[in-house]
Amino acid sequence: MASARIPVIGLEVHLQMKTASKIFCGCSTQFGAPPNSQVCPVCLGLPGVLPVLNHQVFLYGVRVSLALGCRIQSQIVFHRKNYFYPDLPKGYQISQYNLPLGTAGAVDLPSGKKVRIMRAHLEEDAGKLLHRPEGGSLVDLNRAGVPLLEIVTEPDLESPEQAYEYLKTLKGILESLDVSDCDMEKGSLRCDANISLKTDEGKLGTRSEIKNLNSFRSVARAIAYEIKRQGELLDEGGKVVQETRLWDDAKGVTQGMRSKEFAHDYRYFPEPDLVPFAVAEKEIEQARAALPELPRQRAERFVRQYSLSLPDAVGLTSSRSTADYYEASVKKRPAASKVLANWILGDLAREINERNADRIEALNFGPERLVELVELIDSGKISGKMAKEVLIESLNSKQSPKAVVDAKGLSQVTDKEAIKVAAREVIQEQPKAVADFKQGKQTTLMFLVGQLMRKMKGAASPALSQEVLKELIEKG
Ligand code: ADP
Ligand code: MG
Ligand code: ZN
Numbered sequence: 166m167a168s169a170r171i172p173v174i175g176l177e178v179h180l181q182m183k184t185a186s187k188i189f190c191g192c193s194t195q196f197g198a199p200p201n202s203q204v205c206p207v208c209l210g211l212p213g214v215l216p217v218l219n220h221q222v223f224l225y226g227v228r229v230s231l232a233l234g235c236r237i238q239s240q241i242v243f244h245r246k247n248y249f250y251p252d253l254p255k256g257y258q259i260s261q262y263n264l265p266l267g268t269a270g271a272v273d274l275p276s277g278k279k280v281r282i283m284r285a286h287l288e289e290d291a292g293k294l295l296h297r298p299e300g301g302s303l304v305d306l307n308r309a310g311v312p313l314l315e316i317v318t319e320p321d322l323e324s325p326e327q328a329y330e331y332l333k334t335l336k337g338i339l340e341s342l343d344v345s346d347c348d349m350e351k352g353s354l355r356c357d358a359n360i361s362l363k364t365d366e367g368k369l370g371t372r373s374e375i376k377n378l379n380s381f382r383s384v385a386r387a388i389a390y391e392i393k394r395q396g397e398l399l400d401e402g403g404k405v406v407q408e409t410r411l412w413d414d415a416k417g418v419t420q421g422m423r424s425k426e427f428a429h430d431y432r433y434f435p436e437p438d439l440v441p442f443a444v445a446e447k448e449i450e451q452a453r454a455a456l457p458e459l460p461r462q463r464a465e466r467f468v469r470q471y472s473l474s475l476p477d478a479v480g481l482t483s484s485r486s487t488a489d490y491y492e493a494s495v496k497k498r499p500a501a502s503k504v505l506a507n508w509i510l511g512d513l514a515r516e517i518n519e520r521n522a523d524r525i526e527a528l529n530f531g532p533e534r535l536v537e538l539v540e541l542i543d544s545g546k547i548s549g550k551m552a553k554e555v556l557i558e559s560l561n562s563k564q565s566p567k568a569v570v571d572a573k574g575l576s577q578v579t580d581k582e583a584i585k586v587a588a589r590e591v592i593q594e595q596p597k598a599v600a601d602f603k604q605g606k607q608t609t610l611m612f613l614v615g616q617l618m619r620k621m622k623g624a625a626s627p628a629l630s631q632e633v634l635k636e637l638i639e640k641g
Contacts, residue, residue: 170362170399172392173369174322175283176384178335180314180345181290181353182225187310188289189216189259189439194312196351200295200305208289208310210255215438218243222287222312223266225344227444227452229314230267230285232338232459237449238264243287243436252292252304260288262433266314272338273461274330275479281319288313314344320359320369325385325392332356332381333483337460340485349380356384360391362399370395371405375419377412387412391419463488471495471502480510486524494532501539508535512556520560529563530556538566545626547575581633587620588633592641599638610634 187194190207206214223241230237244262265286272280290313292306316335322328336354339347347354361372375391378384390412395405410419435441458466460482467478467488482488487509494505513525513535522528538556541547547555547570558569569575591613592599602609610631617630 169365170370170396171365172323172388173320173361173363173372174324174328174388175320175359175372176318176322176328176331177357177359178316178332179290179355179357180229180316180339180347182222182312182314182344183346183353184219184221184225184312186219188219188222188287188312189310192310196353198307200303201307203307204309208254209306210253210309216259216436218439219312224452225312225342226266226285226287226314227449228342228344228456229316229339230270231449231453232342232456233267233270233272233282233285233316235267235270235282235285237444238266238268239444240264240441241266241444242441243439244433245436246288246431246433248431250291251302252294252306252309254292254306254309258289258291259436259439260315261286272318272331272334274327274334275476275483276327276330278321278327278330280321280331283317283319285314285316288315320361320372325388328358328388329381329385332384334460336381337483337485341457341459341463343457355379356381358384358388358391360388360395361405362392362395370399371407373405373407373419374409375412376409376422379414383412383414386414386417387419390417394419460485460488467491471506473503473506477506477510480514481506484524486526490525490532494535497533497536498539501536501543504539505535508539508556512553516557516560528560530560534559534565541566541570545629546570548623548625548627550623551575581629584617584621584625584630584633585637587617587625588630588637590620591616591634592637602638 184194186192187208190205192205192208193203195203207216227237242261242264243259245257246260246262247257249256265284267285268283270282270285272282274280290308290311292304292309295303295305297303318331322331336347339345339354345353349355356378358375358378359372360375361370363369373391373395375387378387391410398405406424408424409422411422412419464475464478464482467473467481468475473481481491491505491509495502498505509525513528513530516522516528517525520528538552538559541555542549542552552566555566555569555575558564558573559566562569564572595613595616598609598612602613613634614627614630617634618625618627
């Protein structure tokens, strides 16, 4: 039996920042334009042109770095990272090397884990290759020069689940900063995963780097696969080689692509066309003061303002859209702050998952509908149990909860007389429970309510049923 091996995981996230123009030229960054329609001599890498740093890119980078608790570099320096690739017209990428914009930050995960951020640096994106099924490839350089911030963790993560949690938490922070649409499908948020196994003596192993990960779920799956692959390889006495591997989502496997390059392969050198500049302490402090409310702060406010538990508040604020949804609903019905949270974290979260929706908006069940559903319960029109079915029906039919209730003729019996009839039957059928209750065993009342509900097929108001049963038993 080989000694236990512990996974070691570090993630690199590339964030496309949503500036109107590219990082070193005035070309538009608009997504989805016709190929090669947003290019100029600078981003095409023609000789003799000069790049100029887009100040907004720098400000966005500072904002993210500060939100991640990073120190900001006092000197901003860019480097050329040299490599050849058909979508990289200059033959090098302008990036940051030994002086990244942000260093030494951290992200606190809801589970309590702290993930250290090694660096956050600015760079330009490359173009995009389009491999045609009939053979040959086309290049679209619209993306060349789109601003990126690369956010790199220390190898602090230990499981696929933790990697997933980190990405969710990071995305929540990034969304709150309004610097990117953080859309993995459009490629504005991309992740590479580095994985190795270490022995319990603590010696780090050789890592592989996985690319081509296009959802948080595939990141977790690929890491799990890679942990297993490397473990089996080591068990057989083999060696993990440092390489870049591609994730095949359909097959659920990683495949070797190329041996991983080392930093010295890139022949980094300072970009001579961009003058280094100093960052004033005052500028950083201004940016820090202007930081918006971050998810963690928002969660703490939710606890104070809406009397929620911290775990619930953290759950609600883990994504900006969910937090906005919650606040919009609670505004309409402040008294239901906890009930609304429960619906969002329970039934709605489950439906988002089951329907593979990536965010709450995709359910087409706006906050006003959730409020309507809660009002139907509070007014006694339907029971909580019925409401769960109304929700599903409302999601499926895209009709409002009220419309569903009306269309199906649903309504909970709040007619005291009808409940009384059923209650009398229950009392007759359950003499033992009734006697127990009379002896002071309060819990049997719930049993009797349950029996009554069964009789009325769940359509009786639970509160009224309880009241009627109690009344009848105490009287008789
Ligand atoms: P590169 O450009 O070579 O990928 P980076 O510094 O951009 O290097 O990223 C390296 C990533 O790999 C970081 O997230 C780091 O935490 C992670 N890493 C470094 N060593 C290991 C290791 N032995 N196992 C797993 N991950 C590692
Ligand atoms: Mg890398
Ligand atoms: Zn350009």
